[in-house]
Structures are given as structure tokens and as C-alpha cells.
Amino acid sequence: MKRNSSGRILDHGRRVSMAAVALLLLVAGFWSSWGTAQHVLLSKGREHGRLTVADCGETVCTGLFDPEGPGGARRGMAIERSVAVSEGARLDVVVKPGTDEVVRSGWPGALHAWLPLGGALLLAACVVGGGLRMPRTAWGTAAAGGALLVGAFFAL
Numbered sequence: 001m002k003r004n005s006s007g008r009i010l011d012h013g014r015r016v017s018m019a020a021v022a023l024l025l026l027v028a029g030f031w032s033s034w035g036t037a038q039h040v041l042l043s044k045g046r047e048h049g050r051l052t053v054a055d056c057g058e059t060v061c062t063g064l065f066d067p068e069g070p071g072g073a074r075r076g077m078a079i080e081r082s083v084a085v086s087e088g089a090r091l092d093v094v095v096k097p098g099t100d101e102v103v104r105s106g107w108p109g110a111l112h113a114w115l116p117l118g119g120a121l122l123l124a125a126c127v128v129g130g131g132l133r134m135p136r137t138a139w140g141t142a143a144a145g146g147a148l149l150v151g152a153f154f155a156l
Contacts, residue, residue, distance in 0.1 A: 018131030022124045029120020037113035039094050039103050047095040051077055051102055053087055061085050065093070065102065077102050084112065084156035111152035118152070121145025 039046065049067035056062075058081070065077035079085055079093065079102050093102035094109070103109055122145040129138030 015132060018127055021131065022127040025120045025124040025127065026117075029117040029124075032116035032120075033114045036103050037110065039096050040105055040109040040113050043094045043105060046097060048105060049093060049095070051079060051091045051093045053079070053085060053089045053091070056081055056085070056087055061087070065095070074100075076100060079103070082112070082156075084108070108152075108155040111148065111155045114148055115152055118145045118148035121148065 047067055049065055052064045052066070053061045054063040060078045061081050062076055062078050064073055064075055066073045077093075077095070077100050079091070084104075085091070092105045092109075094105045095102050104112055121141050125138045125142035125145065128134050128141055132138075
């Protein structure tokens with residue numbers, strides 16, 4: 001059965017709009033992750049050390065920062081509160097330049113920083129599989145997002 005031109009136009013419009021939604025999800029996930037990930041991945045030349053968490057509020061935990069190399073320990077350094085941060089924990093961290101905020105370093109920090117991208121990959125997989133009708137690509141996208149989330153779970 002031949003499809004008329006209006007049916008083909010609607011099909012192309014659906015595919016373009018679903019591709020735009022999937023791309024928007026991935027860009028938003030990347031952008032959300034990059035705010036933290038840049039400090040972990042591009043940490044050369046930044047101040048490294050260990051944070052001993054002393055007190056946790058609703059959104060932020062603070063503690064004593066002991067830098068690597070010369071320099072004395074500093075109190076009041078803050079890290080975003082998450083499941084992996086609790087009072088008494090000792091974490092390897094990197095200082096965000098020009099602030100008193102720190103982010104976790106190493107593999108745990110990198111995987112934690114990319115969590116929003118992992119969620120975006122899972123959401124985009126639904127759009128790719130259902131809206132674009134590309135099941136193999138959707139399974140690959142979902143597997144990448146799931147691997148990122150599971151890796152972060154075990155690393156933290």
C-alpha cells in the first residue's frame with residue numbers, strides 16, 4: 001500500500017520532533033553534569049586534599065579540609081549533601097576555584113558527577129525506542145545510562 005504525501009510528511013515530522021526531544025534530553029543531562037564534572041575531570045592544577053565531614057545540613061555538609069602538599073587545614077569547606085556524604089566521612093576532594101566548595105575526586109567523583117547524564121540517557125532511550133522506533137539504539141542508550149548509574153552506585 002502506498003502512502004500519500006501528507007502521511008509521509010507527518011511521519012517525518014514525528015521523527016524530527018522525537019529526535020529533537022531526545023537531543024534536548026541528552027544536552028540537558030550533559031549540561032547539568034558538566035557543572036560538577038569539569039572540576040573532577042580537569043583537576044590538574046587545582047587544589048586537592050581530603051575533607052573530613054563534621055556537620056551536615058539539609059543541602060550542604062561542611063568540614064575540615066586538609067590539602068595535599070604545603071598549606072594548613074581549613075575549616076568550613078562545603079560539599080553538596082548526597083547519599084554518599086555523611087558525618088564523619090573522609091573524602092578525597094578537589095576545590096572549586098575561587099570558592100569554599102569541594103567536589104569528590106577520582107572515579108567515585110567522576111561517576112557521581114555524571115549521574116544526571118545517566119538519567120538523561122535512560123529517558124532518551126524511551127524516546128528513541130518509542131518515538132523514533134529504533135529499538136537497538138534505544139537498548140544501547142539505556143544500557144549506557146544504566147551502566148553509569150550502577151557504576152556510580154557501587155563506586156560511592
